[in-house]
Amino acid sequence: MTAAATLAAKPATMAQALQRAMRDAMAEDARVHVLGEDVGTLGGVFRVTDGLAKEFGEDRCTDTPLAEAGILGTAVGMAMYGLRPVVEMQFDAFAYPAFEQLISHVAKMRNRTRGAMPLPIVVRVPYGGGIGGVEHHSDSSEAYYMATPGLKVVAPATVADAYGLLREAIDCDDPVVFLEPKRLYWSKADWSPHPVEPIGRAVVRRTGRSATLITYGPSVPVCLEAAEAAKEEGWDLEVVDLRSLVPFDDETVCASVRRTGRAVVVHESTGFGGPGGEIAARVTERCFHHLEAPVLRVAGFDIPYPPPMLERHHLPGVDRVLDAVARLQWEA
Amino acid sequence: MTVQELPGAAAAYPAFTLRTDPAPLLPDTEPYRVLGLGTDSPLDPALMRRLYEGLVRGRRYNAQATALTKQGRLAVYPSSTGQEACEIAAALVLQEQDWLFPSYRDTLAAVARGLDPVEALTLLRGDWHTGYDPREHRIAPLCTPLATQLPHAVGLAHAARLAGDDVVALAMVGDGGTSEGDFHEALNFAAVWQAPVVFLVQNNGFAISVPLAKQTAAPSLAHKAVGYGMPGRLVDGNDAAAVHEVLGEAMRLARSGGGPTLVEAVTYRMEAHTNADDATRYRGDAEVEAWRAHDPVDLLERELTGRGLLDEETIRTVREGAETMAADLRARMNADPVLDPMELFAHVYAEQTSQLREQAAMLRDELEAGAGR
Numbered sequence: 147m148t149a150a151a152t153l154a155a156k157p158a159t160m161a162q163a164l165q166r167a168m169r170d171a172m173a174e175d176a177r178v179h180v181l182g183e184d185v186g187t188l189g190g191v192f193r194v195t196d197g198l199a200k201e202f203g204e205d206r207c208t209d210t211p212l213a214e215a216g217i218l219g220t221a222v223g224m225a226m227y228g229l230r231p232v233v234e235m236q237f238d239a240f241a242y243p244a245f246e247q248l249i250s251h252v253a254k255m256r257n258r259t260r261g262a263m264p265l266p267i268v269v270r271v272p273y274g275g276g277i278g279g280v281e282h283h284s285d286s287s288e289a290y291y292m293a294t295p296g297l298k299v300v301a302p303a304t305v306a307d308a309y310g311l312l313r314e315a316i317d318c319d320d321p322v323v324f325l326e327p328k329r330l331y332w333s334k335a336d337w338s339p340h341p342v343e344p345i346g347r348a349v350v351r352r353t354g355r356s357a358t359l360i361t362y363g364p365s366v367p368v369c370l371e372a373a374e375a376a377k378e379e380g381w382d383l384e385v386v387d388l389r390s391l392v393p394f395d396d397e398t399v400c401a402s403v404r405r406t407g408r409a410v411v412v413h414e415s416t417g418f419g420g421p422g423g424e425i426a427a428r429v430t431e432r433c434f435h436h437l438e439a440p441v442l443r444v445a446g447f448d449i450p451y452p453p454p455m456l457e458r459h460h461l462p463g464v465d466r467v468l469d470a471v472a473r474l475q476w477e478a
Numbered sequence: 479m480t481v482q483e484l485p486g487a488a489a490a491y492p493a494f495t496l497r498t499d500p501a502p503l504l505p506d507t508e509p510y511r512v513l514g515l516g517t518d519s520p521l522d523p524a525l526m527r528r529l530y531e532g533l534v535r536g537r538r539y540n541a542q543a544t545a546l547t548k549q550g551r552l553a554v555y556p557s558s559t560g561q562e563a564c565e566i567a568a569a570l571v572l573q574e575q576d577w578l579f580p581s582y583r584d585t586l587a588a589v590a591r592g593l594d595p596v597e598a599l600t601l602l603r604g605d606w607h608t609g610y611d612p613r614e615h616r617i618a619p620l621c622t623p624l625a626t627q628l629p630h631a632v633g634l635a636h637a638a639r640l641a642g643d644d645v646v647a648l649a650m651v652g653d654g655g656t657s658e659g660d661f662h663e664a665l666n667f668a669a670v671w672q673a674p675v676v677f678l679v680q681n682n683g684f685a686i687s688v689p690l691a692k693q694t695a696a697p698s699l700a701h702k703a704v705g706y707g708m709p710g711r712l713v714d715g716n717d718a719a720a721v722h723e724v725l726g727e728a729m730r731l732a733r734s735g736g737g738p739t740l741v742e743a744v745t746y747r748m749e750a751h752t753n754a755d756d757a758t759r760y761r762g763d764a765e766v767e768a769w770r771a772h773d774p775v776d777l778l779e780r781e782l783t784g785r786g787l788l789d790e791e792t793i794r795t796v797r798e799g800a801e802t803m804a805a806d807l808r809a810r811m812n813a814d815p816v817l818d819p820m821e822l823f824a825h826v827y828a829e830q831t832s833q834l835r836e837q838a839a840m841l842r843d844e845l846e847a848g849a850g851r
């Protein structure tokens with residue numbers, strides 16, 4: 147961050163930083179169009195597109211008919227014609243109707259046309275739990291997207307990354323599924339718009355020597371809190387924020403694990419078939435001789451997302467993270 | 479207490495008016511026809527000659543492609559034999575800058591638009607998925623997931639209109655595809671946005687084995703247009719002159735800002751679904767023979783000959799041209815395509831991820847070891 151940017155920093159929420167990212171991108175590049183349900187007049191149900199229709203007109207920020215496959219499918223056509231659509235899916239579970247378009251077209255178009263027709267589309271998905279949402283409003287759907295070659299999958303955890311990564315995603319010539327942790331929408335930081343580490347780079351949010359917590363999105367603040375609490379137990383935990391699940395930054399993750407010799411992967415998504423399995427396998431394959439203990443996972447249970455009054459039992463919290471750290475075979 | 483005495487009952491019912499008059503949107507109750515009616519309404523001789531040549535070459539192309547499956551040169555071929563009038567008319571109504579959105583059955587339309595047949599058949603030969611640059615030809619990739627190309631056509635047409643460009647998208651789909659959600663969503667978006675799109679449904683009677691009666695309870699597929707607020711047109715899909723006329727009108731409407739049209743062309747799939755299908759399991763010969771009597775190539779040839787617009791000499795020249803095209807296609811398809819397995823990693827992302835680089839290195843090692851053995 148430049149000195150000037152630091153000086154101008156003001157308190158901002160993640161939602162505001164995301165809005166600013168789209169606004170700045172739209173101002174700089176007339177090819178950037180925003181479309182989705184309620185994104186125009188209302189500014190989106192989370193107000194992330196607030197003011198865009200007013201500033202750029204409804205042709206640039208468009209309230210579409212209510213049909214997710216249609217939204218993403220028309221975005222494909224717009225991108226074929228040279229636009230750079232930014233699509234908003236209203237909630238994680240309501241992105242599913244667009245799945246076929248995403249998997250069969252968005253992810254594959256560059257490859258099937260031998261690179262002739264890449265699709266620079268951003269699919270913004272408010273995702274994850276912790277906001278007391280009723281059924282179908284709290285899914286962590288990243289594993290579906292991660293398993294699809296051709297998509298980049300990004301999840302910011304900080305206000306600065308929300309802006310910087312979304313700008314990057316809009317500039318990116320590949321399609322990006324941009325997962326916005328909805329319980330962090332109202333998280334605040336002193337911030338001014340500035341570029342960040344590129345998509346595909348993980349960042350060490352907290353350095354430590356005892357063990358590495360590998361995490362992303364809504365679980366980053368949980369891990370940072372756990373790392374603070376761990377000091378009492380005498381553990382000095384490192385926290386790696388992946389920021390992007392695809393491309394995956396093996397280098398940063400493995401460098402950290404080689405330093406600490408122990409690792410726990412933390413995410414809200416289900417454990418079975420979730421991202422943690424892939425991450426644990428990658429770390430084990432690459433860092434086996436540095437490991438003092440098996441790589442552990444702290445994940446959501448393998449259950450459909452619970453009703454709001456029970457979700458706190460499901461979401462990985464500080465205690466569950468610390469319990470996992472305690473199981474990293476310290477006695478030896 | 480009667481209903482009239484209920485509190486609030488006196489308040490006026492909020493005004494409701496129809497948002498558009500449905501009457502002008504309704505299709506005719508019979509497919510529109512031009513040929514074989516015994517009338518002498520004028521036909522454009524040059525256009526008819528182009529249609530005729532296209533149909534004859536198209537029929538030969540279908541036969542050649544089917545033969546190539548038997549020789550193992552194509553993995554599969556969904557033939558448009560019997561549907562050539564639709565395929566050729568669709569290509570001919572397009573202007574240079576317009577876009578075609580074909581399905582897997584529509585390689586002929588792509589070829590008639592000017593695409594090299596070998597490039598059009600790349601998908602079905604299996605050496606890559608799309609054999610051409612869609613932007614260079616303004617032909618979207620041949621689309622296999624049913625109806626999913628329709629919203630693309632709408633989005634592209636919408637983007638072109640926002641840019642003020644004179645571009646119309648023509649999207650092709652089968653009768654079975656009209657049951658898909660993407661068909662509905664595409665038509666709805668197109669009508670709401672008044673996008674310059676023409677939807678051409680080739681109702682060829684079957685979706686693989688399933689007849690139309692199991693697909694829809696609508697009076698006709700063209701009638702579905704009314705529900706979206708766009709005009710529906712019903713046309714004889716074996717009558718090349720009629721299909722060209724109806725599609726041409728729809729294209730002009732779209733071009734002039736009049737929005738989308740849904741055209742249902744009633745035709746028949748003369749061959750099995752693909753070379754891998756056995757049509758005798760679900761339909762009888764009598765039905766096929768009845769349609770053979772209404773063959774699109776014969777229909778046009780008879781009409782044009784009768785009107786003196788086509789002579790023996792021209793027929794021979796056109797047929798010879800078709801044979802030359804087929805021989806050329808056969809020869810070129812008999813050459814083994816040159817494949818580079820390393821290309822598998824080349825186009826997944828703009829830049830290879832570290833994981834793909836590792837996997838590419840692994841395959842390269844395998845290939846080199848194999849070559850050394």
Ligand SMILES: Cc1ncc(C[n+]2csc(CCOP(=O)(O)OP(=O)(O)O)c2C)c(N)n1
Pocket residue numbers: 583622623624651652653654655656682684685686747751
């Ligand atoms: C989404 C989807 N479901 C199923 C299929 C398998 N499939 C391929 S062609 C076909 C029949 C399509 O019939 P129709 O739309 O009438 O077109 P036609 O093949 O007759 O040209 C089916 C079921 C598919 N390609 N896509």
